[in-house]
Structure formats: C-alpha cells, structure tokens
Amino acid sequence: MSTAASRTRPTGLAVWLVIAGVVGWWAAFQLTVEKFAALAEPGTGASCDFSLLVQCTKNLDSWQGSVFGFPNPILGLTGWMAPIVVGMALVAGARFARWFWWCFWAGIAFAFGFVVWLISQSIFDLGTLCPWCMVTWAVTIPTFYAVTVHLFRSGQVTASERVRSLAGRSMAWVPLATIVSYAIVILLAQVRLNAIPNIWQTIVG
Template structure:
C-alpha cells in the first residue's frame, strides 16, 4: 500500500485519544497526591497522611520504603512526567490531522511497557513485602493496566508494530475486548491480593 493510500485510509483513534487524556489526568492526580504526601513525610517523619486509613490501607509505608524510590528519587515524580506525556499524546491525536510517525508510537509504547513493568514490581512488593495497599498507588495501577493494553493492541492492529496481516486482524479483534481484558487483569490482582493479604476479610468482616 502506498503512503498516499495509507494516509487516505487513516482513521483518527478518537476513542483512544480521549481515553489517554482521561487516564493521564487520573494518573497525574494520583502521582501529585503521592508527591504531596512524600513532601509531608520529608518535612515530618511522623506526619499523619490522608492516605493512611489502617494497617491494610495506607501509603506511608510505601513512600518510606526503598521500593518507593526505585531510581534514587520518589516514584511519584516518574508518574508526574509519564502521565503528562500520556495526556500530551492524547491531545496530539485530537489536534493533529495526520498519522503519527511509527517511531513516535513505538517510543510511547516502550514507555507504557516500562510503566506496566514498574507497576507489576510495585504490586508484587506491596503484596509480598510491604503487605499494605496504597490508595494512590492503586489508582495508578487502575489506569496503567488499561493504558498498556490500549496502546499496545492499537499499535499491533494498526501496523505500528510490524506484523503479518493475519496477526493484525487477531489483535484488531482483541482491541475491541480491552474492557474485558482489563477487568480480567484487575481480577488477577484482586485474587493475588486476597491470597497474600486476605483483604476482603480484613476490610469488610
């Protein structure tokens, strides 16, 4: 297919753009709240944080752990930068009439994959080591997971990640199932949390 034909066949991914803006705003808000709590802890190690509800639900333990500053600085700063970029991509999709370059999508996809890898690490640390559920962290998990699926499956189905046509059709079908795939992902995390922390009994019984 020629470049002109590809351009003619291009459909702006409006739903994806709107999702990225909304997810980015939610993720940015969670990262901002975590940053404020981190500042509060730096100012006063005994500060009472609004996110600390009980021994099961709170963010103070996470922020004070080495996992909370994985690269030598607080993880929420990564969130502030990453979710700002996500919002920018969403706005760009709505503002630009043409197709983004493949390298642009691949770069963004790499960032999304790294974000998911970090979230998986932090979920594992929260459930097995820290044994606490951080509210703002969980908000981040909630938006990172569908963002990964949406961006990755879009790139797979649209050819930004080169694949044979048959494989692209498979991923195009999966793209329409993102809500279900996301719910399954949430269920897996919830089941793991139940196994490790017995959160249903401790929170509601």
C-alpha cells in the same frame, strides 16, 4: 499507510489516553504532596493511611518507594504528561511516525512492568495496599493493553492484513483483559493479605 486502521483517527484510544493521563497524574500529585508533608513533619501519618493494610506511608517510606533515588511519584508527575499530550494531539488530528509510536509504547511498557513489580512488592513484601498507588495501577494496566493492540491494528508493527484486522477486533476485548488483570491482583491480595474483609472493615468502620 494503506490500511484503513492507520487512516482512521483512533479517537477512542485518544480519549482514553487523556483520561488515564489525568487520573494517573493526579494520583502521582497526591502521593508527592504526601511525601512532602512527611518530610516537613516526620513521624506523622499520611492522610491516605486508613489502616495497617490500606495506607500510603509504608510504601512511600520503603526503598521500593524510591527505587531510582527519588520518590516514585515524581516519575508519575513527568511520565503521565506523555499520554495526555499524545491523546490531545490525536484528537486534534495529529499523525505520528512509526518510531514515535515505538518510543511511546516503550514508555508505556516500562510503566506497566514497573507497576507489576510494585504490585508484587506491595502485596508480598510490604503487606500494604496504597490507595493512590492502586489508582495508578488501575489506569496503567488498560493503557498498556490498548496501546499495544493499537500498534498492531494500525500497522506500526509489521504484520499481515489478517493480523491487523484481528488486532482491530481485539481492542473491544481490552476492558475484559483489564478486568481479568484486576481480578488477579485482588485474588493475590486476598490470598496473601486477606484484603477483602480488611478493606470492608476499613470502609464500614
């Protein structure tokens, strides 16, 4: 490609992908362990059950927790390996074809959409906030924003030089977009579940 953005190694994105992948994988691993423990000893609460609001058990036992016929954390155990591998490859200097970036973005977009749906189900249907689930939400959201912006700035999406330049500058706004997204989730949880006082009581209690 002829653009400077496409010739420059996206080190910041690469490092973030590795960090997000490791954090997301660890959260999925912890939820998988909790699921195995629940299967081994039915009726026992998960170690991440802190209150009626902040807990893992209700989420793991719900149909939403096994949408595809198996526990959702298994998706995380497999899916979060992709950002780790891609991030490490980018750090090492690898370059990927356009079709690869589009496939990678499709996976990240699916994860983002799935997380948005799970957030809505958790807040409006289950009435719980799963700690490890929230860790997954926290890294999925900025990863989607960052990869999407990178597709434009690197020229993977056919666009004018002006659009690519704008996308390059927009990467600096990903943290702000992430914070706004977090704020929206917190606001919904507060309105629906009165989450802030309940979580504070859980912490100090």
